[in-house]
Amino acid sequence: MxxxxxxxxxxxxxxxxxxxxxxxxxxxxxxxxxxxxxxxxxxxxxxxxxxxxxxxxxxxxxxxxxxxxxxxxxxxxxxxxxxxxxxxxxxxxxxxxxxxxxxxxxxxxxxxxxxxxxxVTRTFPIPGLAESGIGLKTIEEAVALRNQVLERVETASMLPAGPERESALTFVVVGGGFAGIEAITEIEDMVRKAVSKNDRVEQDEIRFKLVEAMGRIMPEVTAEQAEWVVDHMRSRGIEVLLNTSLAKAENGKLELTDMTDKSSAGTFGADTLIWTAGVxxxxxxxxxxxxxxxxxxxxxxxxxxxxxxxxxxxxxxxxxxxxxxxxxxxxxxxxxxxxxxxxxxxxxxxxxxxxxxxxxxxxxxxxxxxxxxxLGAVAGFGSWKGVAKVMGIKLKGAPAWIAHRGYHGLAMPTFERKFRVVGGWFLSLFFNRDTTQISDLQDPRGAFVEAATPKPKPEAKKDDAKAEAPKAEAKSSTAEAADKAEVAA
Known part of the structure; x- marks a missing residue:
C-alpha cells in the first residue's frame, strides 16, 4: 500500500x-x-x-x-x-x-x-494500425512525430531510387478534421523547408496524402470554406482522398478502401502514418x-x-x-x-x-x-496560411493565420506560458521554423550503454603470429641450454 x-x-x-x-x-x-x-x-x-x-x-x-x-x-x-x-x-x-x-x-x-x-484517441480494428500508426493527442506524440518525419527525409537522401526511398518520403494523415488538416499542413511546411536544405532530395519526391472517410473535411467551417481548404492543400501538392478509408497498414504498406462502393482505392508504401480520426x-x-x-x-x-x-x-x-x-x-x-x-x-x-x-x-x-x-473557428496551415470563420466573418490566408495565432495565444493557460509561446512566434519571424532533428529519443541511453560496454580485444594478426614464433623458439632453446649446463655442473 x-x-x-x-x-x-x-x-x-x-x-x-x-x-x-x-x-x-x-x-x-x-x-x-x-x-x-x-x-x-x-x-x-x-x-x-x-x-x-x-x-x-x-x-x-x-x-x-x-x-x-x-x-x-x-x-x-x-x-x-x-x-x-x-x-x-x-x-x-x-x-x-x-x-x-x-x-x-x-x-x-x-x-x-x-x-x-x-x-482519448478513437481508433478502429484496422490490421497493423497499432504497430504502424502514431496519434497526435499528446506532447510526446508530437515530438516523436516531428523527429520521425525529419529522420525519414534525412534517411531517404542516402537511399537509391526505388520503393524504399518512396516509402520514406510518403507521409499519410488519416482524418480530415481540424487536427488532421493542421497536422498535415504544418508538417508539409516543415518537410519542404527541410528538403530545401538537402540537395540529395527533390521537392517533387515528397508525397503527402490526406485520407478522409466522409465526403468533406472540417465540418466546423462552411462547405465553401472546406472546398477552399481542399483546393489550397492540392495546390501545395497534398493529395486529398475523400470518401476513402484505411483498410490495412501491414508490412509498410497501406491499403485504402473507396467508401462509395467498398472497392480498393490503392495500395502503396509509407513509413509515416498519422492517425487523427477523432476522439x-x-x-x-x-x-x-x-x-x-x-x-x-x-x-x-x-x-x-x-x-x-x-x-x-x-x-x-x-x-x-x-x-x-x-x-x-x-x-x-x-x-x-x-x-x-x-x-x-x-x-x-x-x-x-x-x-x-x-x-x-x-x-x-x-x-x-x-x-x-x-464565436467561430480558426485553423492554421503553416506559416501565413489558414482559414477562419469569426463571428460570421470568413477569413483565409494570412488574415486567418493571424486570427488563429491571436486566439490561441490568448487561450493558452497562464501568463507565463502565453509569454513563452508568443515569444517563440516572434523569434520565428526572423529565424523561420526549426528543422533540427533530435536523434535517438526512443533510445536515449544507447550512446552511454555503448561507451560503458567492455569491448573485446582484437585478435592477433597472422603476420604478427609468425613473427612471434621465432622468438618463442629462441626462448625455448635458451632455456634448454641452461638446463643442460646446470646438470653438467
Missing amino acids: PNTHQLSDRPRILVVGGGYVGLYVAKKLQKKVKAHGGIVTVVDPLPYMTYQPFLPEVAGGQIEPRHAIVSHRTHLGDAELVTGRVTAVDHDNRKAVVVPTEGEPFELEYQDVVMAAGA MANPMVRSTDFVVEQRGRLVTGQDLRLTNEDRTEVIEGAWAAGDISAVPDVTGGLPDGTCVPNAQHAVRQAKLLANNIYAHRYGVGRIKKYVHKN
Missing part, C-alpha cells in the same frame, strides 16, 4: 484529470477551498496539462514542446497532486480507486467529485455509477452537475465538464443538442464549474447555467 497517510484528511474536492477542465477548476478553487478548511485533489498520470491545439505546431517545429504544456506543480501550489489514474468511482459511498504510477491501488474518499478525464470520452466513465449516454459521455445538466438519464434529477456532489461530458448546448452544437468536444467549450465550462461548486458547497454566489455561443 502507498503512504496514503501522507494525503490530506480534510474535506476533499476530487478532480479526476488534469487537462483543460481539471487545471482550471483546481486553479480557481485551490485557495478558496483551502481557506474553508478543505482541499482540492487532482489525480492525473501526467504532471502537466497539454494545450492540444498547439500540437500540430509542435510537430511542425513552430513551438517549443515544453511551451505547449502547463506544469501542475508550478500553478497548483495550494492543491494536492496525485500522480496516477482514477480507475473507478463509487459515488454512493464517495470513494474513488486510484492507481498510482508507482505502488498499489488505494481508495480515496471525497466530498465532491469533478469528472474531467477528457478524451472519444475516456472509457473510465464506465467504471463509475454515473449515467453514460450513447456517445460514451456522462449525462450532465446545463449547470454542469451530473444527472439521471433524462436530466430531471441532479446527483449531489458530482460534476463534469469538457470532452467527458454531454452538456446541453442551447445555442446549437452536435445533432443531439450537446456541446461539441473542443477546447473552447472545455475552458469556458471549467471556469463556470469552479464557480458553481463554490456557490453550492460554500454558499458564495449562485449556480449558473452554461450558455456559450460559438
